[in-house]
Amino acid sequence: MSGSLNPSSLARLLGRWNVGAAPAYRELADVVRLLVLDGRVALDVALPSERSLAVTLGTSRTTVTAAYALLREQGFLSGGQGSRSRSRIPGHGAATAGGNDDGRRLSGAPGLAVPDGILDLAYASLPASGEVVHRAFAAALTELPALLPGFGYDALGVGPLRAAIAARYTAAGVPTTAGQILVTSGAQHALNIVLRTLAGRSGKVLVEHPSYPNALDAIRAAGCRTVTVAMPAAPRAGTAAPVHDGGGAAGWDLEAMESALVQQRPAMAYVVPDFHNPTGRLMPDSQRRRLVASAAAAGTVLVVDETLRELNLDGAQSTPMAAFSPAVVSIGSLSKSHWAGLRTGWIRASEPLIQRFAAARTTFDLGGPVVEQLAAAHLVNDLAEPLPARLAALRENRDTLLKLVRGHLPGWEPERPDGGLSVWCRLPDPVSTALAVLAPDFGIRLAAGPRFGVGGAFEHYLRLPFTLPPEQLETAVVALRAAQARLDGAPQLRRSLPAQPAAAIA
Ligand SMILES: Cc1ncc(COP(=O)(O)O)c(C=O)c1O
Structure with a gap:
């Protein structure tokens, strides 16, 4: 849904964006990018004008202009030059009233709509058990006429x-x-x-x-x-389980x-x-x-x-x-x-x-x-019908992800889950948000650890869903390794950004 964001709302979302770890325009762009990525700024929303945002933030107009230019270059803003800049995600067209238009289907993950070229590790969710769902709707349509004489309102x-x-x-x-x-x-x-x-x-x-x-x-x-x-921390490698x-x-x-x-x-x-x-x-x-x-x-x-x-x-x-x-x-x-x-x-x-x-x-x-x-x-x-195939695929994905993380990311400590859709992984350093900010440069989208806590906790953790098939999990873990290497080489990027609630993860 399109709309616009006024300068004070954006300022509130930005929180303490300028910590002085990088040029101000870059810091501003980084935080706006995080806000777009995790849904706090919805897609196709008109951002405040450069002038009004600069006044509200108490920064120079040059800083805001340079930040918007960088975001435009990175594919996170469209428009400008006379029209209001609007939020977008690289690979997505402008969102329409019906939602985002061109989320492509990845081969090997039928039904998984993601921006072109970005592997989405922010959602822990699966495509439909398509045939089973389709059959249920076909049966439902044959039963519908019996309910049509009713009012159609039923709160229960x-x-x-x-x-x-x-x-x-x-x-x-x-x-x-x-x-x-x-x-x-x-x-x-x-x-x-x-x-x-x-x-x-x-x-x-x-x-x-x-x-x-x-x-x-x-x-x-x-x-x-x-x-x-x-929740008690998982036992660290080489220590006795509590x-x-x-x-x-x-x-x-x-x-x-x-x-x-x-x-x-x-x-x-x-x-x-x-x-x-x-x-x-x-x-x-x-x-x-x-x-x-x-x-x-x-x-x-x-x-x-x-x-x-x-x-x-x-x-x-x-x-x-x-x-x-x-x-x-x-x-x-x-x-x-x-x-x-x-x-x-x-x-x-x-x-x-x-x-x-x-x-x-x-x-x-x-x-x-x-x-x-x-x-x-x-x-x-018939609840059990789609489950055996679903669980078999998830089991393989989970085991693959654990192996990949242990193989490619020494120092990362993934906890083996009993079920569900994700691995909760302890990082060697508190860099979860920084990784989430960098992730799109490496073709992945992440939900940073602090999203799962209150008051900025869990910078030391990342949730890694195993909903993608093994070959895409491998691509994602290799991308994580590259993002981690970028952080290791640029300590100024290792800083916490404001952790705030958002909607675009599941
Ligand atoms: C624990 C938990 N509760 C609720 C939800 C949301 O479920 P629904 O799609 O039914 O609203 C999720 C989705 O990831 C979840 O993990």
Whole structure:
């Protein structure tokens, strides 16, 4: 969507852009480039005029002119010379009202739309299980006529989909009625509804640290305060693994979670126990049981994001959190098992709570599109169908990525994930943002570590998705090695840029 950015909004996004590590115009261009790359400045947005931005930033017009010229040269701005400069990404045409136009499909990654020549490591998301999704929509269209006489508004979701989701929980050992399900437009929508209902403005929300960036953004946007609880670091090479209650290599720090619950009494705790984003860890049942009990004792509603639950790469067993207490609120989605383009997710909770969520939902929207929901019902009824092929490819990708990182990037310490779509990697130096800024010069797009934290944490980490096929992962890792070499040769580039929330990662 096109629009314009006024000078003070851009100044706010820029934060402390001039730290004096490089010529001012270059620093300004670097930060604007990061903002465009990670979505904080949307595509095809008109930037402020050079004069007005210079005045607002208290810098010279020459600096802004030179920064804009550099961005234009690098392909991050179009226009100028009489017309307003607009944001773009190299290889993308100008965005239209329908979105970006010429994202090309990479060979070997059917359906993965990325800017020409750029490998996108900022999204941890897969192309659709195309045939399965297509078949579900064909079936949905044959069922549509039966629903056409209705009004088409249904804040809870269409019956067949709610029944299918409920049956799935029941089969997994959590008896569930259709009345306990609210269908949403994805897990992110579900979280927003839950926040609106349960957390209240200025309420506290406990989160794992690191956590899923768009969830952190949603919590912040809801006016809530995050109470962060650090995930234990993975054991460093050559050191003994710390011992956690039943956890894997690192797990969760239940003592820290419990003391935060007792001391802070947050209204809500948001956790991703099933292949946590970004670490890929699976919370063991012993920790699940403990966490559910501790949240209940603190009067905190435990909100469990199960978006990645189906991406179980090593077949480890775990019990859905809701099996331990009827008070748990579960969020699910078809985005990772089938396709994010379905925009279909759900909330499972007690029936009275579901009614409250439905009432809160109507401030966002009045229900989901019907054909999508009918198609989703077919997908949920046959949830396992696309998974074996998906998991086999992901397993190969994960193992390839781990091997490549260990081979090409000595000093980088990737953590082996139990599932999910990404590897959380410790870097030898705190240069994650600097790498993300340099990455497009080397043909890749990255989400810097601080995007997964609060207050600029995780400069020492990078999330590397393994959603690309092995040959493209190799290209990406070689590019990372080149970017790292550029940093090693130019210490002035190793500086932190402001870490702020953004939307263009998943
Ligand atoms: C943990 C987690 N929650 C939610 C989402 C967003 O899901 P949806 O596409 O269903 O909104 C993602 C996507 O990456 C995720 O990793």
